[in-house]
Amino acid sequence: MTGGDADPDAPARRFFGRRKGRPLRGRRQALLDTLLPRVSVPAGDEPLDPKSLFPMAIDAVWLEIGFGGGEHLAQQAQARPKTGFIGCEPFVNGVASLLGQIEEQRLENVRVHADDAGPLIARLPDGCFDCLAILFPDPWPKRRHWRRRVIGPATLPAYTRILRPGGEFRIATDHAGYLEWILRAATAQPELDWLAESPGDWRARPDSPHDPWPATRYERKSLAGRPHFLTFRRR
Numbered sequence: 001m002t003g004g005d006a007d008p009d010a011p012a013r014r015f016f017g018r019r020k021g022r023p024l025r026g027r028r029q030a031l032l033d034t035l036l037p038r039v040s041v042p043a044g045d046e047p048l049d050p051k052s053l054f055p056m057a058i059d060a061v062w063l064e065i066g067f068g069g070g071e072h073l074a075q076q077a078q079a080r081p082k083t084g085f086i087g088c089e090p091f092v093n094g095v096a097s098l099l100g101q102i103e104e105q106r107l108e109n110v111r112v113h114a115d116d117a118g119p120l121i122a123r124l125p126d127g128c129f130d131c132l133a134i135l136f137p138d139p140w141p142k143r144r145h146w147r148r149r150v151i152g153p154a155t156l157p158a159y160t161r162i163l164r165p166g167g168e169f170r171i172a173t174d175h176a177g178y179l180e181w182i183l184r185a186a187t188a189q190p191e192l193d194w195l196a197e198s199p200g201d202w203r204a205r206p207d208s209p210h211d212p213w214p215a216t217r218y219e220r221k222s223l224a225g226r227p228h229f230l231t232f233r234r235r
């Protein structure tokens with residue numbers, strides 16, 4: 001890691017969360033051994049065209065960073081069969097959970113990067129995504145840890161770069177301090193417009209049959225916190 005603890009605005013350059021939870025056995029381990037190699041984004045440093053990763057012609061591509069157990073990603077992929085989805089998640093138990101859903105629901109339109117999103121994003125061309133979702137990222141509440149936050153001044157330019165003009169950036173958080181931090185950093189990006197017009201637009205998850213936004217596991221578990229939902233559009 002570069003940058004000292006004294007500088008909370010220094011770029012987050014690596015992943016800080018957990019990579020492993022309870023040991024995986026049986027079906028979950030088998031999915032990691034057999035299905036993950038088939039649906040993984042190819043490793044390496046070479047530039048990558050996301051549309052080329054899918055076996056069928058697709059109309060749009062979405063990226064979800066930190067998909068956790070993968071419920072949101074799998075439900076979106078099922079609802080939008082002509083959209084290709086790339087999910088990034090370094091927590092192996094979460095990856096195994098998403099693989100289970102890919103298998104059960106026979107999802108052909110999902111690709112997995114079982115690692116930190118940062119190096120993957122560096123390989124992706126400008127404007128290649130129609131939507132980017134980061135839902136309930138770890139808030140890292142202590143000031144000396146702010147530089148670990150996945151969304152902030154250091155990472156937003158890269159997220160904006162990979163969105164096409166008109167593309168959406170969907171964010172959710174239930175942490176008031178992180179909400180403020182995200183809003184300050186995102187509204188300072190000249191190429192991002194926040195689409196909210198009234199408080200109802202950020203207090204309720206904008207979920208509709210023609211444009212679903214399913215709840216994540218974190219959201220369902222966090223009944224104590226007040227979730228906020230932010231949608232930005234790239235100019």
Ligand SMILES: C[S@@+](CC[C@H](N)C(=O)[O-])C[C@H]1O[C@@H](n2cnc3c(N)ncnc32)[C@H](O)[C@@H]1O
Nearest residue numbers: 017066067068091116117135136138216217218
């Ligand atoms: C609080 S959890 C939320 C998970 C899920 N989005 C939900 O709402 O249930 C945050 C997730 O982000 C993942 N994460 C953190 N840093 C990441 C990074 N640099 N790239 C990809 N995922 C990351 C963590 O492993 C963790 O699973």
